Amino acid sequence: MVLPGEELKVSGLRPGFGTYREDGRLYASVMGLLSARPPFARVIPLAGRYIPQKDDLVLGVVQAVGPTYWLLDIRAPHFTPLHVSGVPWQLDYGETVEYLRPGETVLVRVEGLDENRRVGVSMSGPNLGKLDGGFLVEISPSKVPRVIGKSGSMIQLIQGSTGARLVVGQNGRVWIEGGPEQIRKVREVLQLIDEEGQRRGLTDRVKALLAAQGSGGRGSDASFQDQAEEEKE
Structure with a gap:
């Protein structure tokens, strides 16, 4: 997470949303998560609507x-x-x-x-x-890098543990393909990431939740069972 006025330790990138250049250096103009996707560096706000960027x-x-x-x-x-x-x-x-x-x-x-x-x-x-089909979930756009994980590690963990298929949009929408129980499990994990994605040790907490689900335990919001009918560390 970066704060307004904090220097961004990136090089060779142009200022994108949530950043500005001063004296040849890039700084954050909002509080959020740094996204360094060439050719731009941008800061994704921790709250608020999705801000479109080219190639998203x-x-x-x-x-x-x-x-x-x-x-x-x-x-x-x-x-x-x-x-x-x-x-x-x-x-x-x-x-x-x-x-x-x-x-x-x-x-x-x-x-x-x-x-x-x-x-x-x-x-x-x-x-x-x-x-076609599937179930759509919305999270904060700033948490998308955490859902994907470094080199896709988090999304691979979620899909491998639940058996569901996920498509993640950079606008904070996640499409889930699977049965009601698979969808319930994924939604619990996404809620955990959305609420605690800025804290350290996220992967360990996600693994613990997935293990509890696999052993018949429940996550942080058991009401998901009724409703599911139908980057970096």
Whole structure:
């Protein structure tokens, strides 16, 4: 975690959201977690809405359909249009509703932001597209690096222990594919990471929770069982 005014020990990166440059050095302008993804260094606030950045992979939920676009909720301040030019299908005018309907979830890439910070997204590219079924959970965007872990270690631990499949968006949405019991277990782990992700020893606490789940124990919120019907260390 970094504090406002704290120097960021990175080199060769440009200032992104939550940072500023002074006398050739980068500093944090908000309290949050440092994300050093070339070519930018940015600070992800510990609280607040998702701030889109170019090349982010995000999970969007379709809110409305137009003749040549879909409006997505990606947890940004405004809904984001996904135009037919940004999907891998060949559509005729007005056929959009036959491909994506309100309430469905998609994995898209942030293509860029204009001068008014309006977001452009695309669904054309490897591993992008519609996610059928599954269960969607929201956490703080600042905790996404902790869910993924160093070199993917945390998400591999969660998937290997629960048998569920996870897709994590940098906007703080996690799509879970699995049965009700698998979903319940993953949700308990995600709640733990969301609440305690800034503390040391997170991996040990996650392992303890997963072990308790495997032995028939319960996590911090047993109510998940009823509701689940349906980076770095």
